[in-house]
Amino acid sequence: MAKHIVVIPGDGIGEEITAGAVKVLQKIDEVCHIGLTFEKKPAGGTAYDLCGSPLPEDTIEAAKKADAILFGAVGGDKWDNVDPKLRPEQAVLGLRKALGLYVNLRPVKVPEVLAEYSPLKPDIVTGTDVLIVRELVGGIYFGDRCESEIHNGVERAWDLENYSVPEVQRISTFAMKAAQKRRHKVTSVDKANVLATSRLWRRTVIDVAKDYPDIDLNHFYVDNCAMQLALNPKQFDVIVTSNLFGDILSDEAAVLGGSIGMMPSASIGEMTSLYEPIHGSAPDIAGQGIANPCATILSAAMLLRYSLDEDVAADKIEKAVDAALADGWRTPDLYKEGFKKADTQKMTDVIISKIQ
Numbered sequence: 420m421a422k423h424i425v426v427i428p429g430d431g432i433g434e435e436i437t438a439g440a441v442k443v444l445q446k447i448d449e450v451c452h453i454g455l456t457f458e459k460k461p462a463g464g465t466a467y468d469l470c471g472s473p474l475p476e477d478t479i480e481a482a483k484k485a486d487a488i489l490f491g492a493v494g495g496d497k498w499d500n501v502d503p504k505l506r507p508e509q510a511v512l513g514l515r516k517a518l519g520l521y522v523n524l525r526p527v528k529v530p531e532v533l534a535e536y537s538p539l540k541p542d543i544v545t546g547t548d549v550l551i552v553r554e555l556v557g558g559i560y561f562g563d564r565c566e567s568e569i570h571n572g573v574e575r576a577w578d579l580e581n582y583s584v585p586e587v588q589r590i591s592t593f594a595m596k597a598a599q600k601r602r603h604k605v606t607s608v609d610k611a612n613v614l615a616t617s618r619l620w621r622r623t624v625i626d627v628a629k630d631y632p633d634i635d636l637n638h639f640y641v642d643n644c645a646m647q648l649a650l651n652p653k654q655f656d657v658i659v660t661s662n663l664f665g666d667i668l669s670d671e672a673a674v675l676g677g678s679i680g681m682m683p684s685a686s687i688g689e690m691t692s693l694y695e696p697i698h699g700s701a702p703d704i705a706g707q708g709i710a711n712p713c714a715t716i717l718s719a720a721m722l723l724r725y726s727l728d729e730d731v732a733a734d735k736i737e738k739a740v741d742a743a744l745a746d747g748w749r750t751p752d753l754y755k756e757g758f759k760k761a762d763t764q765k766m767t768d769v770i771i772s773k774i775q
């Protein structure tokens with residue numbers, strides 16, 4: 420039976436990187452006979468320009484009906500001053516909410532070939548293999564907020580962080596189960612020395628862990644965790660944390676392997692799952708055809724594995740990316756003298772040529 424993928428390129432480099440990932444998926448379909456079909460839908464600033472909404476109803480409907488969603492990125496300076504409710508970022512936030520995508524998996528692996536690109540010493544980062552499990556539909560991202568109010572002549576704005584016990588239970592249960600398939604260690608990250616939401620978070624995670632006696636659970640405050648990721652990233656197996664902390668820590672962890680352009684993600688929940696690179700629309704390099712497509716191509720591999728149960732096809736893509744890197748091909752974000760320079764299209768073509 421055909422498997423229908425809704426592709427949402429979005430803004431900036433979104434078009435270039437999703438085009439590359441779709442080409443890779445088409446090649447894998449020729450090899451593995453999955454029967455993939457693709458449908459492109461607008462979202463983000465480009466959709467706002469097109470029809471006045473960053474997330475058209477038609478895009479939501481198509482996403483709900485699809486077997487999986489491949490998402491590029493949204494956002495850009497051009498839309499910095501539009502009504503906050505209509506900002507491009509509302510597209511990805513709205514999709515996460517509409518599809519109940521409460522889990523965001525952000526794997527960070529540093530193979531030997533990428534260790535030399537890290538801002539840290541190769542022996543500190545080589546072999547890093549962390550799975551960040553970020554809560555994606557709660558916390559301060561979705562709490563009440565006020566853009567501006569005047570009190571006694573003083574203007575202020577506010578955003579409320581709130582978490583319920585069931586919200587923390589479901590994300591920490593997911594993290595425990597993920598750790599059972601890995602190295603059996605979960606680090607929960609919070610700010611329980613200051614925040615009430617973090618105290619509820621920590622006590623709920625401790626409660627959930629009682630059902631997982633095979634899991635070694637520890638806790639870090641987020642400030643210490645940020646430092647530990649730079650000091651000794653190999654100590655981590657699974658990190659489970661809130662929406663905001665997960666956003667920040669995953670960009671930090673992404674550069675352990677030299678470039679955010681290598682880091683994929685999967686957002687999983689109650690309906691169709693969504694796959695996207697962890698980086699944004701990179702307005703500084705958009706339209707030049709030089710973005711690293713690997714994060715999106717590796718997100719497509721996660722799509723095959725988690726939404727379509729096509730583990731063999733997913734492995735083939737991951738191996739092809741490794742092979743292209745091992746052959747010395749580098750997009751500008753990872754380029755150094757002595758290596759082969761690739762633009763987005765060339766990198767995509769090399770990866771496709773390595774699929775067997």
Ligand code: NAD
Pocket residue numbers: 432436491492493494495496508511679680681695697698699700701702703704709710711712714752
């Ligand atoms: P960004 O991730 O877009 O870019 C940060 C830096 O990383 C830039 O120097 C960029 O050139 C580089 N970079 C990112 N992806 C790359 C790739 N594939 N290859 C090579 N270099 C790459 O973050 P930002 O600049 O803070 O945000 C830009 C816009 O993207 C903002 O509007 C932001 O809201 C949005 N954003 C969207 C998403 C999403 O759609 N999920 C995620 C993050 C940021």
Ligand code: IPM
Pocket residue numbers: 494508511512666697699
């Ligand atoms: C991400 C992005 C988004 C987030 C923005 C664009 C809303 O930074 O996917 O990491 O903060 O979740």
Ligand code: MN
Pocket residue numbers: 666667670697
């Ligand atoms: Mn982010």
